[in-house]
Amino acid sequence: MYLIQYLPYAITLLFLLLPAVLLGFQQRSLNFYGLSGSFLILLIVFGSRPRQLFYLLGSFLLSMLLIKAALLWRKRQAFRIWSFLLFLLPALFPMILKNFVLIPGQQLPLYAAEVCLSLKTIQILVYIYRDRIREYPAGECAGFLLFFPSLFLGPLDNSLEFHRSWTYVPSVKEYRRLLGKGLKELLWGIFYLLFIAHILSIFLQELFLEKDDLIQQMRCFI
16 A cells, blocks of 8 residues: 555545634534535545445445434333334344345445444443433434544444534633644644555565465475
């Protein structure tokens, strides 16, 4: 894997930060801007693979429908274990269908996104079943499901903690502190991704090539 392959993602993230910084200093919510950024990242990652993009968006819409249907069910009647299973199985369906029917093979970004999307949906359904979530606005739900750092890299974030960050607008002083911390972590992440991972990939590639050459020589000798 070459260094230049990572540059579009790093540059896109940096450009996405600029309007976010301006909105933050004006003490305006970044929620829907962040949701738009998540859609943009999805277009960048899957833009050359429209079939995978449409499949992921279809899975996302299914998750939204399941969550809204579960909330309506909870309001109208008791959410028992059998009704929870009734929503749980469709939440797993896109991941199973992707692996065995529609798009077989090792497409790592799609596989990671599908697994994370299914697990996030199940987490919300569990909270609805336990009566810890009674209302879930569509914008916040979409923002949680498509939050791209966890969608591709993990870890799986908590929907209740995400709700607190979604509704919280920090002061300018607090935002400066958060901005400094976030930029530091972002730069460290880019450093790890662009340099350390790149150097390791070159080393491992050469190692496996040498191993393949050795195996071929042994086969010729035998």
